[in-house]
Amino acid sequence: MNALVVVPTTTWYLLLSAVLFTIGTVGVLVRRNPLVMFMCIELMLNAVNLTFVTLGRRLNDIDGQAIVFFVLVVAAAEVVVGLGIIVAIMRRRSGITVDDLAELKG
Amino acid sequence: MELFVFVCATVMIIVGALGVVLRKHPVHAALSLVLTLFGIAVLFVAQHAEFLAAVQVIVYAGAIVVLFLFVIMLLGVDQVENLKTEPLAGQRWVAGVVGVCLLGLLGAAIYTGADSVISRGEGIASNVAGDNPDANIQQLATSIFSDYVVAFEVTSILLVVAVVGTVLLSRRRTAGKP
Amino acid sequence: MTGFFIDHLWLVPVLPLFGALAIMVLGRRLGEPKAGWLASLMTIGSFLITVAVFFNLLSRPAEDRHQVVTMFKWLPVGSLQVDMALLADPLSITMALFITGIGSLIHLYAIGYMHGDPKFPKFFLYLNLFVFSMLMLVLGENLLVTFLGWEGVGACSYFLISFWHTRDSAAVAGKKAFVTNRIGDFGVMTAMFLAFSAAGTLSYDGINEAAHSGSLAQVTATAIAMLLFVGACGKSAQLPLYLWLPDAMEGPTPVSALIHAATMVTSGVFLMTRMSPVLHISYTWAPMVIACIGAATALYAATVAVAQNDIKKVLAYSTVSQLGFMFLAIGSGAYVAAIFHMITHAFFKALLFLGSGSVIHGMHHEQDMRRMGALRKVMPVTAITFIVGWLAIAGVPPFAGFWSKDEILLYVYANNRGLYVVGVITALLTAYYMTRQVIMVFYGEAKWNDHAAENGAHGDFTPHESPRIMLMPLVVLAGLAMVGGALQLPFSKKTAFLEHWLAPVVEESEAHIKETWAYQNKYLLLGVAVVVAVLGIVAAFAVYAKHKVKAIEPKILEQAWNYDATAARLVSGPGNALFNGVAWVDAHVVDGAVNGTATIVRAVAGQVRKSQNGFVRAYAAIIAVGVVVLLAWFVLRGLI
Numbered sequence: 033m034n035a036l037v038v039v040p041t042t043t044w045y046l047l048l049s050a051v052l053f054t055i056g057t058v059g060v061l062v063r064r065n066p067l068v069m070f071m072c073i074e075l076m077l078n079a080v081n082l083t084f085v086t087l088g089r090r091l092n093d094i095d096g097q098a099i100v101f102f103v104l105v106v107a108a109a110e111v112v113v114g115l116g117i118i119v120a121i122m123r124r125r126s127g128i129t130v131d132d133l134a135e136l137k138g
Numbered sequence: 139m140e141l142f143v144f145v146c147a148t149v150m151i152i153v154g155a156l157g158v159v160l161r162k163h164p165v166h167a168a169l170s171l172v173l174t175l176f177g178i179a180v181l182f183v184a185q186h187a188e189f190l191a192a193v194q195v196i197v198y199a200g201a202i203v204v205l206f207l208f209v210i211m212l213l214g215v216d217q218v219e220n221l222k223t224e225p226l227a228g229q230r231w232v233a234g235v236v237g238v239c240l241l242g243l244l245g246a247a248i249y250t251g252a253d254s255v256i257s258r259g260e261g262i263a264s265n266v267a268g269d270n271p272d273a274n275i276q277q278l279a280t281s282i283f284s285d286y287v288v289a290f291e292v293t294s295i296l297l298v299v300a301v302v303g304t305v306l307l308s309r310r311r312t313a314g315k316p
Numbered sequence: 317m318t319g320f321f322i323d324h325l326w327l328v329p330v331l332p333l334f335g336a337l338a339i340m341v342l343g344r345r346l347g348e349p350k351a352g353w354l355a356s357l358m359t360i361g362s363f364l365i366t367v368a369v370f371f372n373l374l375s376r377p378a379e380d381r382h383q384v385v386t387m388f389k390w391l392p393v394g395s396l397q398v399d400m401a402l403l404a405d406p407l408s409i410t411m412a413l414f415i416t417g418i419g420s421l422i423h424l425y426a427i428g429y430m431h432g433d434p435k436f437p438k439f440f441l442y443l444n445l446f447v448f449s450m451l452m453l454v455l456g457e458n459l460l461v462t463f464l465g466w467e468g469v470g471a472c473s474y475f476l477i478s479f480w481h482t483r484d485s486a487a488v489a490g491k492k493a494f495v496t497n498r499i500g501d502f503g504v505m506t507a508m509f510l511a512f513s514a515a516g517t518l519s520y521d522g523i524n525e526a527a528h529s530g531s532l533a534q535v536t537a538t539a540i541a542m543l544l545f546v547g548a549c550g551k552s553a554q555l556p557l558y559l560w561l562p563d564a565m566e567g568p569t570p571v572s573a574l575i576h577a578a579t580m581v582t583s584g585v586f587l588m589t590r591m592s593p594v595l596h597i598s599y600t601w602a603p604m605v606i607a608c609i610g611a612a613t614a615l616y617a618a619t620v621a622v623a624q625n626d627i628k629k630v631l632a633y634s635t636v637s638q639l640g641f642m643f644l645a646i647g648s649g650a651y652v653a654a655i656f657h658m659i660t661h662a663f664f665k666a667l668l669f670l671g672s673g674s675v676i677h678g679m680h681h682e683q684d685m686r687r688m689g690a691l692r693k694v695m696p697v698t699a700i701t702f703i704v705g706w707l708a709i710a711g712v713p714p715f716a717g718f719w720s721k722d723e724i725l726l727y728v729y730a731n732n733r734g735l736y737v738v739g740v741i742t743a744l745l746t747a748y749y750m751t752r753q754v755i756m757v758f759y760g761e762a763k764w765n766d767h768a769a770e771n772g773a774h775g776d777f778t779p780h781e782s783p784r785i786m787l788m789p790l791v792v793l794a795g796l797a798m799v800g801g802a803l804q805l806p807f808s809k810k811t812a813f814l815e816h817w818l819a820p821v822v823e824e825s826e827a828h829i830k831e832t833w834a835y836q837n838k839y840l841l842l843g844v845a846v847v848v849a850v851l852g853i854v855a856a857f858a859v860y861a862k863h864k865v866k867a868i869e870p871k872i873l874e875q876a877w878n879y880d881a882t883a884a885r886l887v888s889g890p891g892n893a894l895f896n897g898v899a900w901v902d903a904h905v906v907d908g909a910v911n912g913t914a915t916i917v918r919a920v921a922g923q924v925r926k927s928q929n930g931f932v933r934a935y936a937a938i939i940a941v942g943v944v945v946l947l948a949w950f951v952l953r954g955l956i
Contacts, residue, residue: 039143045181048148050244052155052174054237059159061233061937065219067210071158074202078178081194089185092261095199097187097274098281104190104197105293109201110301115209116304120253123310130932131225134240138928226931236940243947250954 045086047053052079065127070111077107143184152175162221164210168203184249186262189275321368325385325402328365328412329451331358336444338343343437352427355440359423359447365418370409381406381820384521389939391460398518401457407821410655411586414662418578419447421789425670426570429677429788439479443574446472448577454586458519459508462587466504466551470497476575477567484600489563496560500550506588507543511594520590523790526711527593528824538598545606546589548584552639555613559880563634565628569673572628575666577635582658585642589651592825607647607731610739614640617695618745622752627672627685630753634709635665637742641724644739649827650727652815656804657720659814663800664708664717667793674786675757676777679764685753695781699758701790705752708797710747711849716800722845723804730829740848747852755860775943806838 052075059072081100088096122128150173157170158183182191224230262277270276282290321327335358339351346354373381383404391398402408423443430439456462471494478490512518514536516524526532548554553561564576570719586608588595595603617637624630638661645654676683678695692699708717721743730737764779781787805811829835919942927938 038141040141042255043248044144045185045246046248048151048181050241050248052151053244054241055159056153057240057940058233058237059155061236061940062224062230063159063207063932064225065164065212066160066221067164068167068205068219071167071206074171074198075155075158078174081190082178083179085185085187085190086743087255088187089262090172090213090255091258093258094277095285096263097190097262097278098195098286100187100190101193101282102286102289102293104193106296108197108202109296112204112300112304113307114264115205116308119209119212119308124175126214129219133932134930137928226934229933229937232937232941236937236944239944239948240940243944243951246955247947247951250951 041091042086046083049082049086052076052082064131067115068132069116069130070114074107074111077103089137093112140184143180147177147180147184150174150180160221162219164219165207168206168210172199172203173207175203186274189278319372321365321384322372322383322404325369325383325455326387328362328369328416329402329448331365332444332447332451334358336441336448337382339441343441346437348431348433348436349427349494351437351440351800352423352430355444356420356423356427356819358444359416359420361877362447362451363413363420365408366412366416370403370413370752373404373409378816378820386457395516396512398458398460400461400560401519402455402461402632403520404455405821406817406819407586407589407655408455410818411582411657412451414463415447415450415454415579417701418666418793419443419450419574421792422570422578422666423573423669425573425673425786425789426568428783429570429673430568431783435479438566438952439476444470446575446580447474447595449582453583454904457521458517459511459523460518462590463504463508466547466583467576468788469500469583470494470501473497473564473580476571479565479567483566485563486566489560489566493560493564496557497550500557503543503546503550507540509544510540511852512653514540518728520662524592524593527597529598532594532597534597534599535689537594538602538942539599541591541595541602542605544587544608545584548643549609550582550584552584552643553613553636554609554640554643555616557760558613558617558636559883562629562632565626565632569669571626571674572632573666573669573673576632579670581639582637582642582662585639585646585654585658588646589655589822590642592646592651592822595646596825603647603649604732605647607644607735609726609744610640610643610645610647610758611735612642613637614742615745616640616736618742618749621749624744625685626683627675627688627753627757628683630685631665631668631672632824634668634750636643637746638665638709641721641739641742644728644735644910645724648724648727648731648735649825650724650802651822651826652798652818653720653723653727655818656814657724659803660708660716660720660797660800663793663796664715666707667701667797668709669704670786670793671698674698674782674790675702675821677782677786680779681896682764684903685756687763688757689760689764691779692758694779697781697787698790700786701794702758702795703754704797706750708851710750711743711845712853713846714798714801716797718849719801719803719805721808724840725845726835726841727808727827727829729841730827730833730835731733740844743845744848744852747849748840748856751853752860753855753887755856759861806842820898857898877956 056072056075056079059075060069061068064073064129081103084096084100086096088094088099121133123133146181153168154174154177157173161167161170175194179191179194179199182188217271245274262274334353335355338354339346343351373383384401385404386399386401387601389397390400423440424441426439430436433439435534446469449465449472451465453462453465453469457463474490474494477493478487480486507516511523513531515523517523523532527537550605561576561581565572567575595606614637617633617640621633621637623632624633636706638657642657642661645657674695675688675691675698678691678698679688682688704715708715711718711721717923725739726734728739750864797824802811802813805816927934
């Protein structure tokens with residue numbers, strides 16, 4: 033293995049999270065299956081987590097990791113509730129996508 | 139060494155992300171998500187956030203994705219989305235534009251702000267260096283239970299509320315019972 | 317003691333107001349004649365208080381005859397501070413005296429004249445309301461209180477002209493009066509706005525002070541004076557806006573006497589005199605315009621009166637003509653003469669109207685003079701008093717009208733000899749048509765029986781003399797018409813009472829003609845006036861009594877030079893087009909703007925509504941776009 037002198041800098045990590053975040057956003061806009069949309073949201077959350085940890089390391093502050101801890105918990109709670117809702121809706125009608133839930137049309 | 143880790147993790151993350159977005163079968167998408175999450179965990183370790191890496195694997199990959207798979211099974215595995223069509227006119231164009239702009243702007247922000255990030259804290263204790271193997275956990279715990287204890291308590295309430303709420307939401311309604 | 321009354325000057329207008337309100341509440345219960353007595357009592361009370369105030373003012377030195385009585389703050393709005401205040405000074409008290417005096421006489425007369433009318437109490441309600449408004453007009457301390465009275469008398473005039481509103485012609489006449497007055501009111505209002513913006517106040521003292529001290533620009537003063545004159549034309553029936561007055565004869569005769577002879581129509585003259593300092597500092601063409609319009613009106617109306625056959629219409633045109641004389645005086649700077657003529661005119665014109673009312677009453681509401689004749693045998697008192705009035709208006713000395721007319725002609729000669737000639741011709745015509753009227757009504761052969769059957773009279777129809785309550789005011793007014801001239805005799809300074817009395821108000825603006833040829837030769841002009849009056853009388857005698865000369869009564873004069881028809885054509889033709897245009901603008905432009913705004917909002921909202929398509933992903937897309945925009949703003953702000 034070549035011992036490369038280049039060390040990934042903060043900027044690289046941040047760019048990676050930016051890319052991950054973008055992929056997540058595009059996924060939310062493009063996918064119709066509610067579960068897959070949810071997963072794309074999880075991608076975005078993870079990108080943010082990565083950003084926090086990176087900056088925490090750069091700033092030498094443990095607060096970055098503390099925030100990620102809480103984001104994790106909240107994400108878990110959110111998934112629970114979200115999936116509960118999806119189950120409640122989609123149990124009745126099968127094979128529907130997000131586009132079929134257009135009751136708020138005005 | 140860190141570069142190698144970074145490159146591997148990046149590959150895992152990107153492949154997983156693209157898999158989530160591009161696979162039409164939801165189970166495949168969930169498994170791609172697991173790949174991404176592992177990649178993130180690896181990067182956490184590389185950034186001296188060992189505890190978080192562990193929690194990520196256990197909670198995210200272990201609980202959340204499993205929950206996703208449960209629901210997918212519950213609602214029928216053969217629900218495959220047709221990715222070729224797009225019922226909303228112009229949605230993909232908007233998504234494309236948004237994606238490009240977002241990436242560009244974030245990149246610009248990162249590049250221009252790169253030098254303005256100044257160190258301010260006392261430093262992150264890492265398990266790797268030094269003789270205390272629990273240094274990271276200890277520092278994190280001290281922070282959570284002293285500076286952020288209110289947030290901690292509120293989060294625990296949040297969890298209880300979420301559980302109760304979801305149970306209520308997804309009950310099967312039988313005749314006569316509210 | 318009199319000090320009490322002047323301090324409570326508000327009693328003067330409030331008494332008739334109280335009378336009006338009392339009749340409004342209790343009128344039907346009081347009925348005839350108590351309602352009439354109540355109203356008369358209130359007016360008489362007002363008169364007595366005014367007399368007390370007059371004596372109070374007399375007891376003061378000349379410069380001190382000026383008291384403001386404030387009742388309450390009316391409009392404290394920023395820089396516009398208007399009080400409900402009354403002003404007691406020679407001019408206002410003079411007006412108030414003859415308004416309440418003649419008003420009381422007419423109230424008493426009306427008790428007899430309106431006997432048997434089902435709306436008897438209402439008549440007196442309106443009469444009292446009118447007296448109240450007129451008193452507010454003349455006693456007002458500022459333009460706004462005067463305007464309150466101005467509008468009030470216009471409204472009461474409308475009520476009273478169309479009192480017998482079941483008659484189509486009466487209703488139309490009332491409407492015509494009101495609308496024509498309104499046009500004049502526009503002038504007064506604009507003048508008020510101008511005065512306020514130029515002088516910062518609406519009170520007479522303030523405005524006249526500004527005029528004196530020169531802080532009022534000449535242009536502004538001219539504009540104010542001309543606009544007020546427009547209002548005066550409307551109210552005092554001068555040439556462009558006079559056409560409501562002859563039609564106003566549809567109202568009961570006491571109304572014609574009070575409103576359209578003695579009081580309301582003089583309010584224009586009063587206003588111009590009140591604002592004489594402003595007129596004084598205007599451009600010199602402004603008073604000349606007033607004088608010319610006055611002269612033209614006087615001549616025009618006199619020519620028309622020559623050919624009228626309705627007893628009241630003759631007097632109506634005569635009023636217009638005499639008002640023209642008053643404005644001619646004002647235009648020539650003779651304010652004292654104008655007020656003098658106003659007073660004497662009030663006496664003899666009210667007398668003539670009440671006399672004609674007595675005739676109409678006695679002839680069972682016949683008004684055409686061609687069906688009268690030889691009435692002096694049957695109605696002696698009426699005849700004698702009417703003759704006194706005739707002599708007064710014709711300008712025969714020593715009756716009142718002669719002195720006032722002569723005074724005016726003196727000043728007019730000093731101003732412009734052309735106008736003097738017009739004035740003299742008008743005086744000639746006045747003597748002529750009034751003599752004609754007297755002859756047709758009281759002398760000659762009795763023609764009333766020829767048409768008695770047509771009027772549905774049964775048996776022999778004999779006109780009768782009126783009851784005493786109607787005759788008493790006639791006698792009083794006749795007396796005043798005889799001696800009224802004593803107010804201002806031109807013989808020496810000592811006999812010029814009115815001039816001295818009114819000096820504090822009009823001294824500065826009065827034309828000073830002591831040095832002119834006219835003044836030096838005033839006795840010559842006096843003689844000319846006498847000759848002219850006698851000539852007119854003789855001519856009328858020759859035509860109507862002796863039938864030596866054929867009567868010249870061309871149709872065009874009877875139709876008042878077709879003025880009415882022309883005015884109607886003007887209004888219905890171009891006027892209509894203008895009104896329709898304005899209405900179109902209002903409906904399309906103004907309403908269009910408002911409705912258009914609403915339509916635009918709706919259209920935009922309709923378009924925006926399409927974005928609410930119910931699709932979560934569309935909303936997510938919009939959110940994402942919003943985030944990108946925000947981010948772009950922040951990032952680019954940092955970059956640039």
